[in-house]
Amino acid sequence: MRANEEGNNTPSNVTAARPIQKRKRESGGSRVVSNKSARTSTPNAYARRSPPPARRTDKDEDDKRRSKAREPSHSRSRSPSPVRQLKRPGGGARISRDQAEAARRQREEAERSNLASRTATGAELVAEHYNAVPERGREWRKTDSQIKGLRSLNNWIKSTLIQKFSRPDIPPQDGLKVLDMACGKGGDLGKWEKAPTVPALYVGCDIAEVSIEQARGRYSENMRKGGGRGARGGGRGGYGRPPPMDAHFFVQDTFGQPLSNIPIVRQVGFNPNAGPGPSIIQGGMMSGGFDVVSMMFALHYSFESETLARGMLKNVAGALKKGGRFIGVMPDSDVISATVKRLLQAEGLGATPGNKSGSQSVNHGNGDANGAQEADQEDDWDPEKPADGNGEAGDEDWDPEKPSDAVTEPVSNGQTTTTDGAGDEEWDPEKPAEPTPTINAHTNGDKSTNGSHEQPNSIPIHEGSIEWGNSIYAVRFPRHQPLTSRPLPKDGIFRPPYGWKYHYSLEEAVNAPEFVVPWEGFRALAEDYGLELLYRKGFREVFEDESEDRELGQLAERMGVMSRDRSEGRGGLLVREEEMEAAAFYHAFCFYKT
Numbered sequence: 351m352r353a354n355e356e357g358n359n360t361p362s363n364v365t366a367a368r369p370i371q372k373r374k375r376e377s378g379g380s381r382v383v384s385n386k387s388a389r390t391s392t393p394n395a396y397a398r399r400s401p402p403p404a405r406r407t408d409k410d411e412d413d414k415r416r417s418k419a420r421e422p423s424h425s426r427s428r429s430p431s432p433v434r435q436l437k438r439p440g441g442g443a444r445i446s447r448d449q450a451e452a453a454r455r456q457r458e459e460a461e462r463s464n465l466a467s468r469t470a471t472g473a474e475l476v477a478e479h480y481n482a483v484p485e486r487g488r489e490w491r492k493t494d495s496q497i498k499g500l501r502s503l504n505n506w507i508k509s510t511l512i513q514k515f516s517r518p519d520i521p522p523q524d525g526l527k528v529l530d531m532a533c534g535k536g537g538d539l540g541k542w543e544k545a546p547t548v549p550a551l552y553v554g555c556d557i558a559e560v561s562i563e564q565a566r567g568r569y570s571e572n573m574r575k576g577g578g579r580g581a582r583g584g585g586r587g588g589y590g591r592p593p594p595m596d597a598h599f600f601v602q603d604t605f606g607q608p609l610s611n612i613p614i615v616r617q618v619g620f621n622p623n624a625g626p627g628p629s630i631i632q633g634g635m636m637s638g639g640f641d642v643v644s645m646m647f648a649l650h651y652s653f654e655s656e657t658l659a660r661g662m663l664k665n666v667a668g669a670l671k672k673g674g675r676f677i678g679v680m681p682d683s684d685v686i687s688a689t690v691k692r693l694l695q696a697e698g699l700g701a702t703p704g705n706k707s708g709s710q711s712v713n714h715g716n717g718d719a720n721g722a723q724e725a726d727q728e729d730d731w732d733p734e735k736p737a738d739g740n741g742e743a744g745d746e747d748w749d750p751e752k753p754s755d756a757v758t759e760p761v762s763n764g765q766t767t768t769t770d771g772a773g774d775e776e777w778d779p780e781k782p783a784e785p786t787p788t789i790n791a792h793t794n795g796d797k798s799t800n801g802s803h804e805q806p807n808s809i810p811i812h813e814g815s816i817e818w819g820n821s822i823y824a825v826r827f828p829r830h831q832p833l834t835s836r837p838l839p840k841d842g843i844f845r846p847p848y849g850w851k852y853h854y855s856l857e858e859a860v861n862a863p864e865f866v867v868p869w870e871g872f873r874a875l876a877e878d879y880g881l882e883l884l885y886r887k888g889f890r891e892v893f894e895d896e897s898e899d900r901e902l903g904q905l906a907e908r909m910g911v912m913s914r915d916r917s918e919g920r921g922g923l924l925v926r927e928e929e930m931e932a933a934a935f936y937h938a939f940c941f942y943k944t
């Protein structure tokens with residue numbers, strides 16, 4: 351069942367430093383990052399990235415692979431200072447071209463080293479957070495959870511993406527192959543096992559070792575019970591009992607390390623040259639490669655830096671065959687931009703959102719946030735999944751993790767006088783002295799005093815941050831960004847698109863730092879990797895549009911999003927408006943590989 355591991359076959363052209371290259375689009379368009387600096391030259395997506403945090407797996411193959419893949423970046427983290435500029439260049443003091451070039455290389459080396467140590471910390475925090483999440487039972491999620499409507503909706507939206515975009519036009523002879531680049535505890539296994547085309551192969555990767563162990567356990571349990579859909583007589587071939595989905599799981603940093611480290615990925619096919627570059631002919635693999643790459647609720651962690659974002663896309667593009675699909679869900683930057691702009695501009699006008707009414711809540715998912723979304727290039731592929739009549743909600747378990755103290759930002763009794771997110775400093779040891787805030791630094795609304803809103807997850811109140819949300823979720827932005835010392839953009843435009851950090855918390859669930867993924871920058875970057883947009887919709891819109899479909903509507907009923915009884919919930923909708931507001935923070939996407 352499991353792939354044979356063959357030691358270190360990592361192609362040298364993947365891990366070796368690539369020459370610094372200019373990004374294709376930077377000079378031209380407003381669509382991409384326009385304020386280019388030396389830092390924005392194409393970095394090697396994987397070089398200088400520290401390995402994932404130390405972890406132990408019960409699989410020798412994982413150990414072997416990781417030790418080979420490890421890079422000695424820590425040993426180089428203290429690189430020499432850049433060559434000092436001579437005071438009077440010219441004449442005898444002129445720096446030769448070679449010296450200038452050496453100085454430039456040293457500067458870049460130092461920047462990359464700093465970045466490597468920072469991202470290692472980020473990766474460690476993410477892994478720690480998700481490793482600390484306990485496995486909660488299915489029953490708890492279905493009955494006791496305060497956000498069961500939201501959980502159901504999130505799971506249904508993920509199923510909807512899978513149903514709409516995972517069925518290939520021409521079924522591959524050797525079966526569908528799926529790569530889940532942040533599979534967590536394997537919560538989507540059941541969705542794949544019930545997909546219209548059940549994958550022959552599912553490869554799940556995640557940076558959190560404990561999650562991977564839980565995913566392995568869940569897969570074994572599903573197999574023991576009869577292999578998901580296969581046991582019900584549907585799936586591949588449509589007759590009798592199809593072979594069960596073969597699944598393999600790996601502890602892997604899928605943004606900072608090349609996926610070609612994983613033997614089964616190489617066996618399926620991985621193009622180490624995917625992405626921009628002067629000598630690279632863009633184009634997907636005609637044979638080999640995965641049919642679908644999935645990244646659910648995880649892509650935003652890669653936008654900590656350009657290096658990681660490119661590393662993530664290089665892995666996506668490298669793993670996909672030509673015509674393959676890249677599907678996922680993540681926070682919607684249009685919602686974030688519109689809200690940040692609204693709150694900061696309201697302050698500029700003398701309003702103090704939240705400090706009197708106590709509410710920072712905004713109308714997510716409607717108004718200008720959604721209005722700003724571009725027209726969807728919608729795929730009209732119509733899933734023909736037969737309704738199997740089996741209750742499926744129990745198999746769908748988006749379980750976005752319990753808060754972990756490890757990443758909860760420090761709370762100073764809610765009385766902090768700091769001027770930015772206090773817990774953020776650990777991400778950037780070289781952060782310069784904090785600038786004095788230039789904008790009206792009101793406290794966020796004290797939700798605990800007005801009675802109208804519960805304070806979710808005890809989010810601390812910072813004068814140096816803006817915050818919004820409702821009783822189940824909260825988003826908090828430091829006014830001055832910890833990684834970059836940049837102030838929040840009053841126009842809501844996050845430029846350059848990397849490193850915009852905020853803190854997200856969701857009742858019973860997430861409590862962790864995340865990064866904005868500015869949509870247009872991301873879309874343009876994805877194009878550099880041969881990924882063309884096929885579909886993008888906010889969660890509210892996905893629900894409104896896709897639940898109209900007969901099969902997906904029936905699935906929504908089976909998964910507890912809607913009731914057949916229209917007198918139940920809100921006209922049959924079992925998702926409370928507060929949950930829908932929280933859901934509207936996200937959008938769904940599908941790209942295809944050219």
Ligand SMILES: C[S@@+](CC[C@H](N)C(=O)[O-])C[C@H]1O[C@@H](n2cnc3c(N)ncnc32)[C@H](O)[C@@H]1O
Binds near residue numbers: 535605
């Ligand atoms: C909110 S969970 C989503 C899990 C799963 N996709 C789902 O929808 O239930 C985010 C996942 O991203 C994973 N993750 C974050 N950074 C990662 C990285 N660099 N490489 C691999 N996985 C990562 C986390 O460990 C976590 O399991």
